[in-house]
Amino acid sequence: MPADTPALAPMRGAGAAQRTRRWLALDNRFLPPLLITCILLTAHLSFGILESYQRTALAIATAIVAELVMGRLTYGTWPHLASAYITGISVGILVRSPFFWPYGLCSLISIASKYVLRFKGRHLWNPSNFGLSAVLFLAPDTVSHLSIQWGNVVAPMVIIWLLGFAITWRVGRLHISLTYVASFLLLSLVRSQITGTPWPATVAPITGPMYQLFVFFMITDPRTTVSDKRWQCVVVFLVAVVEMVLRLNEVIYAPFYALFLVGPPALLIETWRRSRSIPNV
Amino acid sequence: MTRQRLAWAAWAIVLVGSLAAVKALNDSAAGSVRHDAGTAMRFGFALRESARSRGVEFVHQAPTFDAQLAHIMPQVASMGASIAVADFDRDGHDDFYVTNSGEGSVNRLYRNRGDGKFEDVAQAMGVADLNRVDDSRGDAARTFTVRGSGVSMGAVWGDYDNDGYDDLFVYKYGQPELFHNEHGQSFTRVTERAGLPRWSNANSATWFDYDRDGLLDLFIAGYWPDEVDLWHLKTTRIMPESFEYANNGGRKYLLHNRGDGTFEDKTEALGITSHRWTLAVIAADFFGTGYPDLFLANDYGVPELYANRGGKRFEEVGRTAGISTSPKSGMNASLGDVFNDGRLAIYKTNISEPGVLVQGNDLWVPKADAGEGAAEYENLASSLGVDLGGWSWGAQFGDFNNDGTQDIYLVNGYVSAGERSSYWYDFAEIAVGHSAIIGDAKNWPAMRGRSLSGYQRKRVWVNDGAGRFTEVAQAVGANDTFDGRSVAVADLDNRGALDAIVANQKGPLLIYTNTVAPGRHWIQFQLEGAGTRGGSNRSAIGARVEVQWQGKRQVQQVAAASGFSAENQRRVHYGLGTADRVDRVVIRWPSGRTQRIDNPQVDMLHTIREPDAR
Numbered sequence: 001m002p003a004d005t006p007a008l009a010p011m012r013g014a015g016a017a018q019r020t021r022r023w024l025a026l027d028n029r030f031l032p033p034l035l036i037t038c039i040l041l042t043a044h045l046s047f048g049i050l051e052s053y054q055r056t057a058l059a060i061a062t063a064i065v066a067e068l069v070m071g072r073l074t075y076g077t078w079p080h081l082a083s084a085y086i087t088g089i090s091v092g093i094l095v096r097s098p099f100f101w102p103y104g105l106c107s108l109i110s111i112a113s114k115y116v117l118r119f120k121g122r123h124l125w126n127p128s129n130f131g132l133s134a135v136l137f138l139a140p141d142t143v144s145h146l147s148i149q150w151g152n153v154v155a156p157m158v159i160i161w162l163l164g165f166a167i168t169w170r171v172g173r174l175h176i177s178l179t180y181v182a183s184f185l186l187l188s189l190v191r192s193q194i195t196g197t198p199w200p201a202t203v204a205p206i207t208g209p210m211y212q213l214f215v216f217f218m219i220t221d222p223r224t225t226v227s228d229k230r231w232q233c234v235v236v237f238l239v240a241v242v243e244m245v246l247r248l249n250e251v252i253y254a255p256f257y258a259l260f261l262v263g264p265p266a267l268l269i270e271t272w273r274r275s276r277s278i279p280n281v
Numbered sequence: 282m283t284r285q286r287l288a289w290a291a292w293a294i295v296l297v298g299s300l301a302a303v304k305a306l307n308d309s310a311a312g313s314v315r316h317d318a319g320t321a322m323r324f325g326f327a328l329r330e331s332a333r334s335r336g337v338e339f340v341h342q343a344p345t346f347d348a349q350l351a352h353i354m355p356q357v358a359s360m361g362a363s364i365a366v367a368d369f370d371r372d373g374h375d376d377f378y379v380t381n382s383g384e385g386s387v388n389r390l391y392r393n394r395g396d397g398k399f400e401d402v403a404q405a406m407g408v409a410d411l412n413r414v415d416d417s418r419g420d421a422a423r424t425f426t427v428r429g430s431g432v433s434m435g436a437v438w439g440d441y442d443n444d445g446y447d448d449l450f451v452y453k454y455g456q457p458e459l460f461h462n463e464h465g466q467s468f469t470r471v472t473e474r475a476g477l478p479r480w481s482n483a484n485s486a487t488w489f490d491y492d493r494d495g496l497l498d499l500f501i502a503g504y505w506p507d508e509v510d511l512w513h514l515k516t517t518r519i520m521p522e523s524f525e526y527a528n529n530g531g532r533k534y535l536l537h538n539r540g541d542g543t544f545e546d547k548t549e550a551l552g553i554t555s556h557r558w559t560l561a562v563i564a565a566d567f568f569g570t571g572y573p574d575l576f577l578a579n580d581y582g583v584p585e586l587y588a589n590r591g592g593k594r595f596e597e598v599g600r601t602a603g604i605s606t607s608p609k610s611g612m613n614a615s616l617g618d619v620f621n622d623g624r625l626a627i628y629k630t631n632i633s634e635p636g637v638l639v640q641g642n643d644l645w646v647p648k649a650d651a652g653e654g655a656a657e658y659e660n661l662a663s664s665l666g667v668d669l670g671g672w673s674w675g676a677q678f679g680d681f682n683n684d685g686t687q688d689i690y691l692v693n694g695y696v697s698a699g700e701r702s703s704y705w706y707d708f709a710e711i712a713v714g715h716s717a718i719i720g721d722a723k724n725w726p727a728m729r730g731r732s733l734s735g736y737q738r739k740r741v742w743v744n745d746g747a748g749r750f751t752e753v754a755q756a757v758g759a760n761d762t763f764d765g766r767s768v769a770v771a772d773l774d775n776r777g778a779l780d781a782i783v784a785n786q787k788g789p790l791l792i793y794t795n796t797v798a799p800g801r802h803w804i805q806f807q808l809e810g811a812g813t814r815g816g817s818n819r820s821a822i823g824a825r826v827e828v829q830w831q832g833k834r835q836v837q838q839v840a841a842a843s844g845f846s847a848e849n850q851r852r853v854h855y856g857l858g859t860a861d862r863v864d865r866v867v868i869r870w871p872s873g874r875t876q877r878i879d880n881p882q883v884d885m886l887h888t889i890r891e892p893d894a895r
Contacts, residue, residue, distance in 0.1 A: 047525075047526055047608075048583070048607065050607075051607055052606065052607070070288070070292055073288050073291075074284075074285055074288040074289070074292070075285070076284070096638075096639060097639055097641075098639065098640070098641030098660075098662060098663045098668045099306075099663050101302075101306050102303070105299050105302060105303050105306075106303075108295065108299050109296060109299045109300060109303070112295050112299065113296060115292040116289065116292045116293045116296045117296075134300055135303055136636075138300060138303045138304045138307060139303050139304070139306070139307035140307070140635040140636035141307050141308075141310060141311035141633075141635045141639070141669065142306070142310045142311065142639055142669070143307070143639060144636075144637060144638050144639040147524075147638060147709060147713045148523075148524060148525040148608065148713065154715070157715065195726075196727075197707060197710075197726045198723065198724050198725075198726065200714065200717075200718045200721075200724040201707065201710055201711045201714065201718065201724050201725065201726050202710065203714075203718070204710055204711050204714025204715070204718045204719070204724075205710055205713050205714070207713070207714055207718065208713040208714070208715075210713070247706075247710075250703070250705075250706035251706075252636060252705070252709050
C-alpha cells in the first residue's frame with residue numbers, strides 16, 4: 001500500500017500521535033533509573049560524592065554484564081536492564097571503599113542473589129539490599145556505606161526528595177515511601193526519648209543521600225514487596241521498627257539489615273497464603 | 282527446566298564464591314596475618330621505648346573549654362600534643378620542643394646533652410609558660426581578670442632572620458607566639474614586634490620561602506574560625522557545617538617576611554582564601570617550578586593544593602591535580618619518595634574504623650607522564666597497602682632499617698576512654714546530618730566516658746622497594762596504644778639510625794630508640810643556606826636532595842612542618858642497604874642553585890653550605 005494514500009493519512013497521523021504520546025509518557029520502568037541517574041549526577045557534579053567514576057562504572061558494568069549473562073543463560077531471552085542498572089548504580093553510590101573489588105563483587109552478589117535466592121518463582125531480597133548487606137557484614141575492615149551529606153545547602157536535598165516522591169507516586173509506590181519516612185521520624189523521637197540523645201541527632205541520618213536511595217529504590221522495589229497496598233505499609237513500618245531496634249543496639253547499617261531481615265519473610269508469608277488460597281485442581 | 286536448574290546451580294556457585302571472596306579479600310587487606318613481637322630483626326630494625334631512661338618524663342594535658350561543650354569535650358579538646366625537632370643550640374645534637382595544652386601547663390624544650398639523655402630547659406630559656414587562659418589576680422578587696430592567650434597546639438622551627446639559629450614559632454588556640462633564638466642561649470619573645478595575628482585557632486603552620494628572597498615566610502592554617510574563643514562561647518553553632526564539605530573553618534595567614542623582624546599579611550593578596558578545617562600543611566615544589574607550593578590536609582573536606590605562581594600569587598589546583606576529588610578527614614601531610622624514582626608522594630591520613638567508616642589513607646603519587654610544570658596525582662595507598670591505619674593522625678616517612686627505601690611510621694587513636702563502650706554509633710549518626718544539625722554542638726550526643734577509636738595499634742610499614750609495604754609495628758616494638766597525635770623522626774644519638782618521637786594526647790611522650798641490623802650503610806646531609814641576598818634561607822628549608830647509588834636514586838626535601846603538628850630533624854637521612862658507596866648527590870637549593878657532590882663518604886653526616894653566589 002502506498003504510503004501517501006489520502007484515506008490512510010489521518011490514521012497514520014493518529015498512530016504517530018499515539019507513538020509520540022507513548023514516547024512522552026515514558027515507560028514506567030525507565031523512571032527510577034532516570035531518577036537515580038539524576039541523583040548521582042547532581043550529587044557528584046555538585047559535591048563529588050563518589051569515591052571515583054571508575055569504581056561506580058565498575059559496579060554498573062558488573063551488574064549489567066551479570067544480568068545479561070545470567071538472564072540469557074537461564075531463560076534464553078535477553079533481560080530488561082533497568083533493574084540491573086539501578087542495582088549497579090546503587091552499589092556504585094552506596095558502597096564506600098578505597099578498594100575496587102567491593103564494587104564489582106557487591107554488584108555480582110546482588111544480581112546473583114536475584115537468580116539464586118528464589119521461592120516459587122520470586123526472588124526474595126532486593127538485589128542491592130542483599131549485596132550491600134552481605135558486603136558490609138563480611139568486609140567490615142574495607143567497606144562502609146555512603147555516609148555523607150548533600151554539601152551544606154538545603155536545595156539539592158529538597159529537590160531530590162520532591163522528585164523522588166513525584167516518581168514514586170507516578171509508579172504507584174508513594175504510600176510505601178511516605179509510610180517509611182513517617183515511621184522513621186516517629187521512631188527517631190522514641191529513640192531520642194529512650195537514649196537521651198537530642199532528637200536532631202536521631203533524625204540526622206534521614207537528611208542524607210543514603211536514605212534517599214533507600215527510600216526511593218530499595219523499599220519500593222516492586223519485585224520484592226508484597227502485593228497488597230495495606231500490607232506494603234505494614235511491612236515497611238515493620239522495617240522501620242526493626243531498624244529502630246537495631247539502632248538502639250548501635251548497629252550502624254541498621255536500615256539495610258532491617259530490610260534484609262523483614263522483606264523476605266513478608267514475601268514468603270504472602271506467597272504461602274496465596275498458594276493456600278488457590279483451590280486444588 | 283533442566284537448563285534452568287543447571288543455570289541455578291551455576292549461579293549458586295557464583296554467589297557463594299563471591300561471598301567467600303569478599304571475606305578473603307577483606308581479611309587480606311586488613312592484614313589479618315600479623316607479625317608478632319620478637320621477630321624484629323627480621324625486618325632489619327628494632328625499636329625500644331626509652332623516654333624515661335633518657336630523662337624525658339612528660340605527659341600531655343588537654344584543655345578544658347567552655348562548659349557548653351562539656352558533653353563532647355574529649356572530641357573538641359583532642360589535639361595539642363606535638364613535637365618539633367631542631368638543633369637550637371647548634372651543638373650537633375638534635376633537641377626537641379613539645380607542647381602542652383592544659384590551662385596553666387608548661388611546654389618543654391628538651392636539650393640533647395649528647396650522652397643519650399635530655400634535660401628540660403624550657404623555663405630557663407623562656408619558652409615554657411605559654412598556656413594561659415583567664416587569670417584572676419588581686420586580693421580579697423579587688424580582683425581582676427587578665428585576659429589569657431590560649432593554649433599551645435604545636436610549634437615549628439625556622440631561622441627567620443638568617444642569623445644561623447632556628448627561631449621558634451608556637452601556634453595555638455589563642456595568640457600565636459614567636460621567639461627569637463639568642464644564639465642558643467635564650468629566647469626573646471618578639472610576637473608583637475613581628476606583627477603576628479592577635480588570635481588564631483590553628484593546628485598547623487610552616488616556614489617556607491614562597492618568593493625565594495632568601496627569607497623564611499610564615500604560613501599559619503586556622504582550624505576553628507578566629508572569632509571563636511573556645512573558653513567563652515557566644516553560641517554553640519561552632520561545629521563544622523558538614524562532615525565532608527565544611528567551609529566554615531579558620532582562615533589562613535601567609536605572612537611575608539620583610540627582613541626587618543616584621544611580617545606582613547599577604548594572604549588574600551596572594552590568593553589564599555581557604556576557610557577549610559586544616560590540620561596539616563606541607564610546603565614543597567610539587568610542580569618543578571623552583572617555587573614552593575602548599576598542600577593542605579583538611580578535616581571535613583577535600584585537601585587543597587595551592588600552586589605557587591612565581592612567588593606572585595597562589596592558585597588552588599587540587600581538583601585538576603586529581604587530589605581534591607574525594608572529601609575525607611585529612612589529618613597529616615608528609616612527603617616520601619616511595620619508589621626511589623625521584624617522585625615525591627604525599628601521604629595524607631584519614632579515618633578508618635572497621636564496620637563504620639572506611640575512608641582509607643591517601644598516598645598521592647605524581648603520575649610520571651604529567652609533563653614539566655604540571656602535576657597530576659593518583660592515589661596508590663590501597664595498591665601499596667598503606668591505606669588502613671585506624672583513626673590515623675601523624676605519619677612520617679623515614680628509612681628505619683637503612684635498606685635504601687622509605688618506610689612509614691603512623692600514630693593513631695582518637696579518644697581512649699571506656700574500654701568496652703564506644704561512641705562510634707552516635708558519632709556516625711550525627712556526622713551524616715545536615716548542616717543545621719551537625720553545625721550546632723548542642724545537637725551532638727554526649728560522649729559519657731565512651732571511647733572513639735581508642736586504644737589503637739600503631740602502624741609501621743616497611744617498604745620492600747617493589748611496590749608493597751608490610752605492617753610490622755608489633756614485631757619491631759612500636760606497641761603502645763596511646764592516643765597518638767604527632768610523630769617526628771630524628772637521629773637523636775648521631776648513630777645513623779632514625780629514632781621516632783611520639784606525642785600522645787593526654788598521654789606520655791615516647792621515644793622509640795632504633796637499633797638497625799648490622800651491615801647496613803647510610804649517609805646524612807645537614808644543609809645550610811647562604812642567608813644572603815640571592816641565596817637561600819639559612820635553614821635550607823625547601824632544598825631538594827637527590828642521592829644516587831647503585832643505579833638507584835632517592836629524593837628528599839628539607840621541610841619545616843611535616844606530618845601532623847610535627848617537625849622532623851632538619852638533616853636528611855638516607856639508608857643505603859649494603860652499598861658502601863654513593864655515586865652522586867645533587868642538591869637543588871631554594872635559591873635555585875644546583876650543587877653536585879661526587880662520591881661522598883658513607884656512614885657519616887655531611888654538613889653542606891650553599892656555595893656563594895658571587
